Amino acid sequence: MSVNDEGARIAFEEAEAGLAEGGIPVGSAIVGSDGKILGRGRNLRVQNGSPILHGETAAFDSARHLRNSDWKGATLYTTLSPCPMCAGAMVLFGIKKVVIAENSHMSGREEFLRSHGMEVVVLNDQKCVGLLNEFIEKYPEHWEF
Numbered sequence: 001m002s003v004n005d006e007g008a009r010i011a012f013e014e015a016e017a018g019l020a021e022g023g024i025p026v027g028s029a030i031v032g033s034d035g036k037i038l039g040r041g042r043n044l045r046v047q048n049g050s051p052i053l054h055g056e057t058a059a060f061d062s063a064r065h066l067r068n069s070d071w072k073g074a075t076l077y078t079t080l081s082p083c084p085m086c087a088g089a090m091v092l093f094g095i096k097k098v099v100i101a102e103n104s105h106m107s108g109r110e111e112f113l114r115s116h117g118m119e120v121v122v123l124n125d126q127k128c129v130g131l132l133n134e135f136i137e138k139y140p141e142h143w144e145f
Contacts, residue, residue, distance in 0.1 A: 016131065028078045046142050072094040078099070
């Protein structure tokens, strides 16, 4: 992901922090239409034992004080293509655009997001691919997809 883009940079930082904690290195950031960071998070399935705190849902949870209308028109940055749950949350909250660092480890939701009017950008970022490869090699028991 381009470090020149604040949302992408934050998502990658969250993914790196997750890996340092022994967790699945998936990070996310949500940027409002005004450029303000609305939320950020990382997958906490391993660290917290939570089946629902993925990078994207953790980012939404970090900004739980916002109104639903605050999400409209926002861009969500994620280091991995979203699962069905996260894709549904993005549609529910009216995210306008999603920037996906890589979809080689998980894909298939991009067309669903487009069908709901979302702009989808896939970067095929090799740093993010490498981060997840490192995790899978080190902790194969936690990668069950």
